[in-house]
Amino acid sequence: MPLWRLPTEVIALAQEALQLLVSMHRIVRHLRRSRTTTVLHPTQFLALMLIADEQPIRIGEIALRVPCSQPTATTTVAALEQAGLVRREPDPVDGRATAVVLTDTGAETVAASGRQAADELAKLLSRLPEEDQTLVLKAGAALARITDDL
Incomplete structure (x- = not known):
């Protein structure tokens, strides 16, 4: 039309x-x-944050939730593993499969990235009047509900 x-x-x-x-x-x-902390490709960053929230998590689930293809998820996890941010271990539900979990370094990276991003976003929000800041933060909660279903 x-x-x-x-x-x-x-x-x-x-x-x-x-x-x-x-x-x-x-x-x-x-x-x-x-960002001044470990610089990751956006897909690696999304995967790392997902692993932090959902660990242990299978690579197939990472592919579905990032979203990306299964080969991309496999390559992404391999790069995160090589960087020492994650490790693979036997899946607690099915010992034949593997699951991905954060290493201590990965957990530190997630925490530092989160703090830095939150600080930087707070600086951006401080440019707005208080009522607009409140509106943006409420919109963030609504957008999170949308992304939960993706």
Whole structure:
């Protein structure tokens, strides 16, 4: 359907959604550039955070939840393992399979990355009036609910 045939409310919502998407990408890019802790590829960073939250976790589940392909998840875990951030061990549910868990270094990296990202985001939010800060933080909770289902 041509854009001019869409209701005005739909067009406005689409424009607002696009503005949100662009802003989120710019914020994430800024946070990535400002990192002084271990610099990881975005897929490695997402996988590491997922492993921290869900460990022990199988590589197939990592692929589903990051999301990425199974080969990409395998390569990502191998790189994290080589960096000393994770290790593979027998799956507690099925000893024939392997699961991925954080090493102590991985846990320290997750904590440091989280602190640094939170500090940097707090600096960005401090540029806004208090009511906008509250609005953004509430939106963050709503967005987290959306991502839980991805």
